[in-house]
Amino acid sequence: xxxxxxxxxxxxxxxxxxxxxxxxxxxxxxxxxxxxxxxxxxxxxxxxxxxxxxxxxxxxxxxxxxxxxxxxxxxxxxxxxxxxxxxxxxxxxxxxxxxxxxxxxxxxxxxxxxxxxxxxxxxxxxxxxxxxxxxx
Amino acid sequence: xxxxxxxxxxxxxxxxxxxxxxxxxxxxxxxxxxxxxxxxxxxxxxxxxxxxxxxxxxxxxxxxxxxxxxxxxxxxxxxxxxxxxxxxxxxxxxxxxxxxxxxxxxxxxxxxxxxxxxxxxxxxxxxxxxxxxxxx
DNA sequence: TTAAACTGTAATAAAACTAGTTACATTATA
DNA sequence: TATAATGTAACTAGTTTTATTACAGTTTAA
Numbered sequence: 640x641x642x643x644x645x646x647x648x649x650x651x652x653x654x655x656x657x658x659x660x661x662x663x664x665x666x667x668x669x670x671x672x673x674x675x676x677x678x679x680x681x682x683x684x685x686x687x688x689x690x691x692x693x694x695x696x697x698x699x700x701x702x703x704x705x706x707x708x709x710x711x712x713x714x715x716x717x718x719x720x721x722x723x724x725x726x727x728x729x730x731x732x733x734x735x736x737x738x739x740x741x742x743x744x745x746x747x748x749x750x751x752x753x754x755x756x757x758x759x760x761x762x763x764x765x766x767x768x769x770x771x772x773x774x775x
Numbered sequence: 776x777x778x779x780x781x782x783x784x785x786x787x788x789x790x791x792x793x794x795x796x797x798x799x800x801x802x803x804x805x806x807x808x809x810x811x812x813x814x815x816x817x818x819x820x821x822x823x824x825x826x827x828x829x830x831x832x833x834x835x836x837x838x839x840x841x842x843x844x845x846x847x848x849x850x851x852x853x854x855x856x857x858x859x860x861x862x863x864x865x866x867x868x869x870x871x872x873x874x875x876x877x878x879x880x881x882x883x884x885x886x887x888x889x890x891x892x893x894x895x896x897x898x899x900x901x902x903x904x905x906x907x908x909x910x911x
Numbered sequence: 912t913t914a915a916a917c918t919g920t921a922a923t924a925a926a927a928c929t930a931g932t933t934a935c936a937t938t939a940t941a
Numbered sequence: 942t943a944t945a946a947t948g949t950a951a952c953t954a955g956t957t958t959t960a961t962t963a964c965a966g967t968t969t970a971a
Contacts, residue, residue, distance in 0.1 A: 642958060645862045650869065650879055657875065664917065671873040675960055680919065697968025698916040713886070717862070725861050725894070726781045726853070733786065737807040739793065739910055743786055746909050750849070750901075757897035758861070761890050773882050774875055778929055800946065811931055816948065833939025834945040 644720040647672060647682050649770070652716065655692060656708040656771040662701030689719040708771055714763035724751045725758060780856040783808060783818050785906070788852065791828060792844040792907040798837030825855040844907055850899035860887045861894060 650672050655663055665683065669676040683702055686692045691711060694702045704711075729747060733740030786808050791799055801819065805812040819838055822828045827847060830838045840847075865883060869876030 643863050643865075643867055644958090646865065646867065646879075646883055649883070650875065653875055653879070666917085671870050671876040673867060673869050673876065675962095677920090677962080678960070684919080694918065695968085696918045696966075698914095699969060700917045700967080702918090727779050729779075729782065731779055731782065731809060733809050734807050739786065739789055740807040740809065742910055743782070743789070746906070747782055747785070750906070754894060754897050758890060758894050761893035765886075770882070770886070774878055780929090798946095802946085811933095813933080813949090814931065820948080830947065831939085832937075832947045835940060836938080836946045838947090 644682065645717060647674070647678070648686060648716055648720050649713070649767075651679065651682060651686065651702075652691065652704070652708070652711070652767050653771045653774065655702060655704045656767060657774070658703070660703055662695055662699070662703055664701045668702075685719060689715075691716070691719070708768035709766050711767040712763045713765045713767065713770060714759040714761075716767070717759060717762050725755055726751050780818065781853060783810070783814070784822060784852055784856050785849070785903075787815065787818060787822065787838075788827065788840070788844070788847070788903050789907045789910065791838060791840045792903060793910070794839070796839055798831055798835070798839055800837045804838075821855060825851075827852070827855070844904035845902045847903040848899045849901045849903065849906060850895040850897075852903070853895060853898050861891055862887045 651668050654668055654671055665676045665679040669679045672679065683692065683694060687694060687702075690705055692702050693705045694700065726747075729744045733743055735741050787804050790804055790807055801812045801815040805815045808815065819828065819830060823830060823838075826841055828838050829841045830836065862883075865880045869879055871877050
């Protein structure tokens with residue numbers, strides 16, 4: 640993050656929730672999302688690693704949810720795709736001679752952590768099932 | 776966002792708060808942040824446009840806070856630098872034939888708005904003065 | 912036992928975004 | 942009038958993200 644991965648991951652998971660335990664192919668998922676199947680399979684690697692889904696190889700293979708959608712929160716999904724802080728990453732090294740520059744990164748990190756925590760709390764208010772049920 | 780602009784903007788504003796009404800040059804700001812003065816001046820354009828600071832041209836010119844730091848919240852600063860949603864932007868166009876694809880962007884937008892609102896509320900708990908006073 | 916339909920993954924390319932640089936006109940001061 | 946600033950534009954470089962291609966491995970079913 641920040642990019643389209645959260646949207647892709649959530650889209651995949653909603654489709655799997657709707658599939659009700661049937662294996663879904665990356666080609667089908669890609670068709671709904673309108674991206675390349677290889678991109679879907681890349682996101683599936685991550686979702687699998689985080690325990691959200693399970694895949695079966697070979698003909699008639701595909702992917703299913705590994706847990707009931709009500710046990711997966713949007714905050715957990717967010718965490719699985721985010722790689723950098725929401726507010727930005729400190730790759731800049733401010734002037735260590737300056738009393739402000741010297742300390743700003745640690746203060747920023749604290750701020751970012753607090754903020755991110757609030758964001759995840761907000762997302763945790765909704766489960767994948769809650770979100771999925773918005774689609775009639 | 777998401778990039779270093781929030782950090783740069785906040786760093787600038789802390790330095791201005793510490794300057795206590797004295798004009799500060801972009802060269803000085805750049806020296807503390809450790810970036811190019813032109814980058815600072817670019818961020819100052821935005822900060823000025825949002826009413827946070829005022830600049831004076833010419834020799835001995837520089838920038839000052841336009842308002843007391845206690846009247847500026849971190850949420851306001853965040854809003855001034857963010858250009859896209861925290862969770863990602865919908866530039867992808869999912870399959871309109873698919874009942875999920877057809878509706879996902881509007882559900883995502885709702886979710887993003889709710890989440891962003893919570894994030895800004897969190898940031899609004901702190902004023903620029905609060906943040907600046909963390910630097911001894 | 913073999914063709915077909917999948918996943919898994921790597922390598923590469925293209926596109927988009929972010930950050931950095933240079934240059935110089937303009938403005939104000941001493 | 943020299944100097945030290947800002948204000949901007951144009952351009953370049955770097956990084957990240959997304960997309961594409963390719964193919965080996967796996968499973969199924971005829």
